[in-house]
Amino acid sequence: MSKKIKTVLIVTGAVLLLAVIGLATALGVVEKKRKESDEKIAGIYEKSYYETVDSMNDVELKLSKISVIEGGELKRELLMDVWRECDVSATNFSQLGTESEEISKVIKFLNQLGDYCLFLSTKMKTTPLNDEEKANINKFYDVVKELNVTLNEAKDNLTDGKTVAIITSEAVSGAIKNHSSVEYPEMIYDGPFSDGLNDRTPKFLDGKAEITTEEGVSKVSEYFKGATDIRYIGEGTASIPTYLYEFKLGRNVGNAQITKTGGYLAMYNAYCEINEPNLSEEECVAKGDEYMTNFGFSDMKAVWVSNDDSTVYINYAYCKDDVIFYPDLIKVKICAETGDIIGLESQNYLYNHTEREVSFPSKTIVINSLLTVKQQSKCVIPTEWNAEIDAIEVIAEKDGTEYYIYLNPETGEEIKVLVTIEESGKLLM
Amino acid sequence: MGNKKNRKFNVSVINTVLTVILLIAMAVTAAVTLTELTSSDEAEAATVIKQGSTGKTVRTIQTKLKNWGYYTGSVDGIFGSGTKKAVMYFQRKNGLPADGIVGKKTAAAMGISLSSGSGATGGNSNDEYLLARLIYGEARGEPYTGQVAVAAVVLNRVKSSSFPNTIAGVIYQSGAFTAVSDGQINLTPNATALRAARDAMNGWDPTYGCLFYYNPRTATSAWIRSKKINLTIGEHVFCV
Numbered sequence: 312m313s314k315k316i317k318t319v320l321i322v323t324g325a326v327l328l329l330a331v332i333g334l335a336t337a338l339g340v341v342e343k344k345r346k347e348s349d350e351k352i353a354g355i356y357e358k359s360y361y362e363t364v365d366s367m368n369d370v371e372l373k374l375s376k377i378s379v380i381e382g383g384e385l386k387r388e389l390l391m392d393v394w395r396e397c398d399v400s401a402t403n404f405s406q407l408g409t410e411s412e413e414i415s416k417v418i419k420f421l422n423q424l425g426d427y428c429l430f431l432s433t434k435m436k437t438t439p440l441n442d443e444e445k446a447n448i449n450k451f452y453d454v455v456k457e458l459n460v461t462l463n464e465a466k467d468n469l470t471d472g473k474t475v476a477i478i479t480s481e482a483v484s485g486a487i488k489n490h491s492s493v494e495y496p497e498m499i500y501d502g503p504f505s506d507g508l509n510d511r512t513p514k515f516l517d518g519k520a521e522i523t524t525e526e527g528v529s530k531v532s533e534y535f536k537g538a539t540d541i542r543y544i545g546e547g548t549a550s551i552p553t554y555l556y557e558f559k560l561g562r563n564v565g566n567a568q569i570t571k572t573g574g575y576l577a578m579y580n581a582y583c584e585i586n587e588p589n590l591s592e593e594e595c596v597a598k599g600d601e602y603m604t605n606f607g608f609s610d611m612k613a614v615w616v617s618n619d620d621s622t623v624y625i626n627y628a629y630c631k632d633d634v635i636f637y638p639d640l641i642k643v644k645i646c647a648e649t650g651d652i653i654g655l656e657s658q659n660y661l662y663n664h665t666e667r668e669v670s671f672p673s674k675t676i677v678i679n680s681l682l683t684v685k686q687q688s689k690c691v692i693p694t695e696w697n698a699e700i701d702a703i704e705v706i707a708e709k710d711g712t713e714y715y716i717y718l719n720p721e722t723g724e725e726i727k728v729l730v731t732i733e734e735s736g737k738l739l740m
Numbered sequence: 741m742g743n744k745k746n747r748k749f750n751v752s753v754i755n756t757v758l759t760v761i762l763l764i765a766m767a768v769t770a771a772v773t774l775t776e777l778t779s780s781d782e783a784e785a786a787t788v789i790k791q792g793s794t795g796k797t798v799r800t801i802q803t804k805l806k807n808w809g810y811y812t813g814s815v816d817g818i819f820g821s822g823t824k825k826a827v828m829y830f831q832r833k834n835g836l837p838a839d840g841i842v843g844k845k846t847a848a849a850m851g852i853s854l855s856s857g858s859g860a861t862g863g864n865s866n867d868e869y870l871l872a873r874l875i876y877g878e879a880r881g882e883p884y885t886g887q888v889a890v891a892a893v894v895l896n897r898v899k900s901s902s903f904p905n906t907i908a909g910v911i912y913q914s915g916a917f918t919a920v921s922d923g924q925i926n927l928t929p930n931a932t933a934l935r936a937a938r939d940a941m942n943g944w945d946p947t948y949g950c951l952f953y954y955n956p957r958t959a960t961s962a963w964i965r966s967k968k969i970n971l972t973i974g975e976h977v978f979c980v
Contacts, residue, residue: 398905405904405913412963415902422901547971549948549980555971557883566885566973568946578946580939582884582932586814620816622935624942642943656944 356407363403364466367459369396370424374452382439390432397425417458424451513551515664519573527554530574531567534606535560535652546571551661553577561651570661576606579655588621588647595623595645602652603627608641608660621647629664634671635690638663638699663693669701671720678716678725682707692717692727702726789842792928793819795865797852801842804850805830818931867907869929871895872937874911876929877919879976886974887933889947891940893978896949903951947971950978 373393380386401421404414431444440448522530524543531541538558547553553568560581568578590598596613603611612630614637616623622644629639644654671689678684686706691699702717713731718724789797798819805811810833811826824840831838834849842850871891879890897903897910904910912920919925929937947953953976954964967979 402904402906402909405909418904419900419902422905426901545972547948548968549950549970551948553971555973564883566883566946578944580885580888580944580946582935584931585816619938620818644939654939654944658945658948 359403359406360465363400363407364459364462366396366400366403367455367462370400370421371452371455371459374448374455378445378449378452382435386440387432387435390428390435394425394429394432397421397428401425420454424455427451511550511662513570513572513661515661516551516570516572516575521572522554522569522574524554526574527556527569530569530576531556531558534576535565535567537561538565551577551658561649563651563653565653575608575657575661576655577657577661579652581651581653583622583646583649583651583653585621585646585648590645590647590650592616592618592623592647595647595650596625598645598650598652599623599625599627599643602643602655603641606655608657611641618647622653623647629660631666633689634669635688635704636664636667637690638693663699667691671701671703674720674723676703676705676718676723678705678707678718679709682709682714682716685713689720690717700726789819789847791819791821791824791840792869794869794934798823800852801827801850804852816931818934820931868937868941869934870907870911871940872929872933873925873927874917874919875936876927876933877924878917879974880930880933882974882976884932884936885946886976887936888939888944889950889973889976889978890953891937892945892947893950893953895940896945896947896951900951946973947978950980952980953978 370393373389373396377386377389377393380389398421401418404418404421407414427447431440431448434440528541528543532538535558538560541556541558544555544557547555547568552571554571556567556569558565558567563581563583565579565581567576567580569575570577595618596616599613600611603609608627610629610631611627612635613625614628614630614635615626618624623646625643625645627641627643629636638659640659642654642656643652645651646653669689669691676687682705684705684707686704688704690702690704692702692704693699701720703720705716705718707714707716715729715731716725717727719726789801794817799815799817801819802811802813802815802817802823805823805826806813806815808830810830811823813820813822813826827842827846828838828840830836830850831840831846836846836849871894874894875887875891879887882890894907894910898905898907904913911917911925915921917925947970950970952964952967954961955975956965956977957975959965964979969977969979971978
């Protein structure tokens with residue numbers, strides 16, 4: 312064998328060896344990194360698990376205390392604590408890394424329980440809990456106790472040394488599934504998380520005649536002058552049944568939903584690229600007023616205007632005898648270049664609008680003396696629990712910041728305060 | 741003779757091939773190792789304004805660039821490809837690396853400061869931008885209403901008791917959205933997606949409270965198909 316061939320073989324061997332070492336190192340590094348990140352994720356899931364256990368124990372403890380004390384400030388405080396702990400628990404549950412339906416049932420239960428406790432705590436300011444509410448608390452206490460037993464069972468699986476991420480979520484959802492005795496009650500009171508909300512009916516449409524899809528087409532051309540290529544694209548079967556249409560209007564393609572009952576415009580959406588604004592905010596509001604009348608929504612007043620890069624958002628509320636009805640709200644979007652309407656949303660109006668009588672006592676309203684009052688009006692505002700209450704609205708200013716303060720017309724007590732934030736248009740927070 | 745020549749030829753060919761293999765192997769090894777070692781350190785917290793940014797600072801940048809003749813588009817507060825080109829043009833003219841990103845140096849050359857807080861997104865608009873990214877990742881080919889509807893589903897979930905109570909919580913809930921699993925959420929949203937996010941945040945909900953949507957042509961889960969359908973927009977079916 313010649314010298315040269317020997318050299319070649321040695322070089323080949325060396326190269327292959329180097330390549331193998333190199334690849335092995337690379338793979339080793341990759342594998343190490345992968346393990347590290349697996350461990351990290353497992354750590355996050357496990358942390359969520361232990362925090363869930365902690366906060367759930369707190370919920371149980373607080374509910375147990377609530378079930379034995381008679382009432383008053385302490386009970387209200389404990390109810391608020393349950394609300395907060397439920398929120399923490401629900402957040403932790405959602406971070407266990409699972410899509411399981413079992414877990415989402417638990418999250419739902421916790422959110423509703425927390426919300427219910429908040430509702431009771433607010434209610435207790437004026438009225439003590441009745442027997443049914445007390446019984447409910449006891450029922451929920453039992454559910455939480457059961458749930459905690461299953462959570463602790465999951466811990467046994469965890470401490471087996473299996474610390475891979477997936478085990479945590481499987482252990483928890485498995486344990487919950489096995490405990491079929493846990494029954495989650497339906498919350499029928501009218502809170503933001505109540506199940507009853509899905510069955511609301513639009514009061515405004517009550518008793519109005521049903522229209523056909525063809526009549527819907529003529530409604531579209533009546534509402535949108537100059538609309539072409541109107542196309543029926545389907546039906547919406549939510550709690551406000553609608554017909555869906557697509558059409559061309561100017562340079563936009565619009566999508567409208569017309570209510571099956573009454574043929575009102577429930578929703579409109581179009582995207583419009585705006586180059587140069589030609590209309591001022593006031594001119595846009597004047598356009599908006601015209602649209603309101605044309606759509607058949609009468610006595611509507613622009614109560615909020617926000618200009619966001621030449622897209623002008625206007626909120627209209629029903630206004631009669633100088634009383635503003637905020638629950639009857641319609642939102643409109645106007646393009647400041649063309650004056651075209653590019654969006655409308657009348658859901659709240661359709662759900663809430665009826666003629667109702669309100670009476671306001673003649674009481675002098677006192678607010679913080681540091682505020683400069685700009686405007687004061689009588690109004691009706693929606694509560695978080697889908698009820699409505701009478702209020703006096705005071706728009707006032709302090710150091711250049713605008714505040715909206717709502718007061719109880721009977722007692723003069725402040726109910727709610729909102730502050731205006733200027734950021735890409737105006738926001739109320 | 742001929743053999744020897746051939747052998748010589750073979751040897752040099754083998755040598756060349758081996759050297760190339762060696763070099764490739766070394767390069768691959770180095771590359772893999774380097775990527776693995778540096779990837780986690782790349783995430784920087786520095787405030788920069790780049791494509792996809794929105795807000796007041798973007799508007800300031802656009803106004804300045806427009807006044808100086810670098811930019812011809814509209815001053816809309818959205819950092820799109822037009823603004824990026826203008827920034828690159830500005831950077832070239834001012835002897836800065838032309839990457840189209842307004843960092844510390846470019847901002848200084850423009851006479852603006854990028855202190856945190858005046859940044860691309862702040863407070864409420866953070867959520868809105870995240871929502872726009874989800875819309876772009878999930879529904880960019882859909883009609884405008886369909887894009888608003890996808891955002892509305894996210895916000896309905898925030899309100900619903902069965903889901904987490906924050907926008908980020910809902911979007912990043914494991915397995916909830918494919919755009920999160922396949923990384924499409926990290927694409928830069930366009931003006932339509934940003935506007936759709938804004939509309940949804942302002943209360944537009946074309947779905948009337950839907951919590952789910954799917955594409956009937958691709959969805960395989962029987963569970964999701966058993967949900968009550970409220971309406972169909974474009975390719976998506978929306979249900980509760």
